[in-house]
Amino acid sequence: MTGGRRTTLGDLATRLGLSVNTVSRALAGKDGVSERTRALVLDEARRVGYVAAAEPPAPERVRSRTVAVTIPSATHLFSSELIGAIEAGARAAGYSLDVFTTEESGEQEQAAARRMIDNDLAGAIVIPVRNRTEPWAEVLAAGIPLVLASREVPALPCDFVTVDNTAGAYAAVRHLLAQGCRTIVQFEEDLGISTIDHRREGYARAMAEVPDAVAHTILVPTRRFETAEPRWRATEAHRAGLALLDRRLDYDAIVAGDDYFALGALAALTERGVRVPEDVRLAGYGDHPYSAWLNPALTSVRIPARLIGELAVSLLLQRIAGETGPPVRRLIKPELITRRSSTG
Template sequence: MTSRRPTLRDIAEALGLSVNTVSRALAGKSDISARTRRLVEAEAQRIGYVPNTLARSLVLGSAMTLGLVITTPSNPFYAQLIHGVEVQGRKHGYSMLLLVTDESETIEQGAVESLLRAAVDGVLAVPVQGGSDPWHRLATAGIPLVLVNRDLPAGRHDFVGIDYEQGAYDATRHAIEAGARRIWMLEEDLPITTIAGRVAGFRRAMAEAGLPVPDDAVRSVPTRRHESAALPWQPQESYVVAQEIVDRADRPDAVLVGNDYFALGLYRALAERGLRVPDDVLVLGYGDFPFSGFLTPPLTSVRLPAYEVGASAVDLLVERVRNRSAAPAQKRLLRPDLVVRPSSTLVTS
């Protein structure tokens, strides 16, 4: 037999107070004395009282919950973003409901339905970008939405992301200033705006320097996202592509990879052919993952403000939830930083 869940009335009877006083004390209302609040909190902890959030949401007309939808939890970027959302959401008094789409439009549509049933106050979402926009249903239901990291073409939703183009531009400019002239790029094989931004930044920097970009200089690296979302990138895939590149007579003297996992495969392909980083080939990464500074040599990489994106997105969403305004969609881009390490720095005598 299960025991009965402790209630506000149990606390009130134990302390000789009214249920209303107990409720206001736990809510931190200013008209309750500090002594009474301490007594109520102590008794609540003693008997194991936990607020009934469903009942509270019915009374307040708010679940005090924000939905967060991401494509994969294994990406270190999203781990930091989730942390930023959770911490900032807690500051505003909200809890978080996390859903994962695995880059599937079908699962994404199901996530929208789940959020509608959960009656969350607002939603933060990384869209799959497969061509559909199931998120407009939230607007119809009066649920504010902020897209995170990836935008949708229509541009009708609030968006908080990163200037991926600027990050790739800065990395490419750094390679050019270090003396590289034949610069290639290894990128993911997904049709998403983050990748398009990086490629655009790379091409812009090369064009400004008057350097050619051969048709095959931007190489697509197959990923296994659609087989296993838990393993979004495999160094093996970039290793295979890198082998083809380093065996060419016109081998590049610098390579920018779309994420730092690809650098692992590139490092191996270069080492097997007796080529050294950075003496023979400069290598620059994207993402600045935790292992990047521990490679040999340490990898230059574009550091992404993932935590800050999550926190900023929460602030914007909470503003929409509280004001319920019909103001035009806001677009916020945070700038990444290039962390320069020995993989792209030639030592001159």
């Protein structure tokens, strides 16, 4: 107590930077509060001499009518299509949408999760930063339903929706092998996330099925941590393509983990007088709108971003409504769009 006035529940919440509802649930021993938060609340209550019995009963939780989505970057086409589908589904169900951009930063991800807990949001659709379990375990412990999109974190017991990236990469490589290619270079971003791991798995599986196929992987330096510049640029893939040509490695195809990387590789090949597809065949990933307008038009794996968003928001709304049961794992089969860059 301070100056003779009894410390209130609101005072305690203000001191801790938490919502009144979170503090009330922690003091009452109710679920939906992480052990770390509960210990913090109890320690502060003892320190200031808070007496819970003097407070009127805390009201039952009133669910927020807001859901959240976290994305790694607002500049990538996948993110914009995903958000559009999620926003439409949430709005139709009477929910508003909060969008958090993490820029692949664990600190920004932690801040987004903390705001979700403090504001007692109804639920969230999350593209996690790399393979981090925290802080999303805390969000789940706070009783906020989560659906993971695009990137998987197996340790988190929540629903997950993505494209089958293993199948997508496998289809692209099998297509190149069917065109007679035998030495195929994979251009992939140097970043430890499940989508990239699964694409590399599909590439390796397809190459292993053909005895005389020779595999090479080029890890393209990531640009995602440079917040002052747009991410997903073709610049690094262009540099990697020129370096590959300087090695004078004998290869007849390149498969890229993103259409931007394919764009950079195509520019490098063209500058050095290497013809696509006559000398080297090329395939990308994502089927971005410009891919069909390149010269030659780019073969690419089409990712159904809107469908992923629609399924994710549908699963989230079911969980918000009280749906129970084991976590759902939905893999959507992608479509390989073949064009002249790989077919001649």
